[in-house]
Amino acid sequence: MQLVFCSSRNLSFTSSPKAVYNSGHDVVTLTEPGFNYFISSNHAQCASGQRIDVLVIHDPSRSVPPPPPSKILPFGKIYKVGDSKGWSGVYDSDYLNKWSEEKQFHVGDSLFFQYATDEANQVLEISGHLEFESCDPTSPVAVHKTGHDLIRLTKPGVHYFISSDSGQCEAGLKLRVVVGPLPKVVTPPNVHKKMDFSLKDHFKRWLGTFRYHHHH
Template identity: 70%
Template sequence: MLFGFVLFITILLSCCSATIYKVGDSDGWTTKDDVYNSWAERKEFHVGDSLVFEYDRSLNDVTQVWGALEYQFCDTFSPQAVYNTGHDVVTLTEPGFYYFISSNRVQCQLGQRLDILVVHDPSRPIPPPPPSKVLYFGKTYKVGGSKGWRVYDSEFYNKWGEEKEFHVGDKLLCEYANEANDVYEISGHREFET
C-alpha cells in the first residue's frame, strides 16, 4: 500500500510539474543581437511554466506588452506589466502569445526582446482562474447606450467610456446592423492607433 501511494505521488508530480526557464540562460536578460528568439525556439512553453528574468535593475527592466506591433516597434506606451526587481519570475497562466521587451528603446531595437507561444499541455491539469474571475460576476454595458454601435463623431465612444468604471468580469454588448458594421477586438495601443 505504501509503495502504491509513493508511485501515485511520483506519477502525479511528473505529469503536473511546471518548468522554470531562466531567460537567456547564464547570460540572463541583457542587450544581445536577437539571441532570445533563438533561445526560445529550442523550447516548448506550457501553461504553468515560469520565466525568470535576471538583470541589473539599475540598467534595465522587463516590460510585457500586449501585442506583436508593440513588440515589433518597441512601444511601451501602454504596457501590460512592468517588472523591475532584477530577479522577476513571470508565471505563464494562459495559452497564447506573450511579448517581453526592454523599456529602453535602443536596447529593445538591438534585440533585447522575447516573444513566446504558450500552449496547454493536455497531461497537466488546467489551473483555476484567478479569484477575481471567479468571485466577480460583472456588469453588462451596452456600448453606446441607447444609440448602440454606429458611426458617430470621433469622440462619442470616448465620452461614453469615460462615464463608466469597468472591472474584470464586466461584459461589453455591441448591438449593430451586421451588414454595415462589425466589432474587431485588438491586443494593444499600437493596433488601436493603426
C-alpha cells in the first residue's frame, strides 16, 4: 500500500498525484497554507474511507522550529540535468549516463530538471535498479511535473529518475545518480560562518551566474 498526495479533493484515483509515499514511515512536511489531500493507493480502502483532508492555517505569530542540528545540510552544488540539452532534449541513449558518471554528487547537492510540461512528460523518482532498467513507472517514490523541478539529494546512495513516458525512457531519458556522503568541511578557528541562504535564494544566485556581465 502507498500513501498518495493529491491536489484536489475530487481527484480521481487514476489521476496524477502530486507525490507518492511508500516507505511505510513517511514524514510529510506541510509547507503552505490551504487544503492537503492524502489517499490510499488501494482503491477499495480509499473508497471505504482510508483518506484524509488536512487544512493548514498560516499563523504568523508562531515560528517554525528549526530541524535538529544533525538534519541540517549545507547547500551544495546545483546541477542542471543534461546541461544545455536539458532533460527532455536528450535523444542519445547513453548521454545522461555519461553526464552523470563525469560528476561527483554529494549529500546537499541538487538536481535541476528543465523540460516542457504535459501529462506524458513528468520526472518520476523510483527506488530500485530493476524499475530503472525496465522503465517501470508504477511505483514511484515521488512525482515531479512543474517543468523546472529542483530536487535536493538528501541521502547517500544511488538515486534513480525516469521519464513518465515509457517510450522516451526506453530511448534513454532516465538518470542514475550516485550520491556520496556529506563532504567534510574544515573550518579555521575563530572564523564566524555566514548564515546559509534558503534553497530558493541559492537557486536564484546560481541562475544569475548564467547572465551576461559587461566588463569595463
